[in-house]
Amino acid sequence: MSMTDEQLAEMHKLLADYHRRLAREAAIDVTQQYHADLAQRLADEAALIPRRTAIVQRLHERERQERDNGE
Structure with missing residues (x-):
């Protein structure tokens, strides 16, 4: 089953939001930067x-x- 473009874009946005949250919660700067970069x-x-x-x-x-x- 393939995803529509809208579903795929929404999935990427949800993952970006998730990684932004992980970046905010990260205690180590390296981990924070990794999640912030991945979110972007x-x-x-x-x-x-x-x-x-x-x-x-x-x-x-x-x-x-x-x-x-x-x-």
């Missing part, structure tokens, strides 16, 4: 999912058009 990467990834999906859709459409024009 997950949030960045969530923001890019719709853009990447649109790019892939355009590429598939272009391939389909090239295939149709070549036949």
Whole structure:
């Protein structure tokens, strides 16, 4: 069962929030920085999912058009 883009983005956002909370609760600076960095990467990834999906859709459409024009 595959996830929709919205579900995938939401999962990344939830993970980002979770790691932000872990960063706030971390007693060791290294652990705090790790969770803060991971939270930011997950949030960045969530923001890019719709853009990447649109790019892939355009590429598939272009391939389909090239295939149709070549036949």
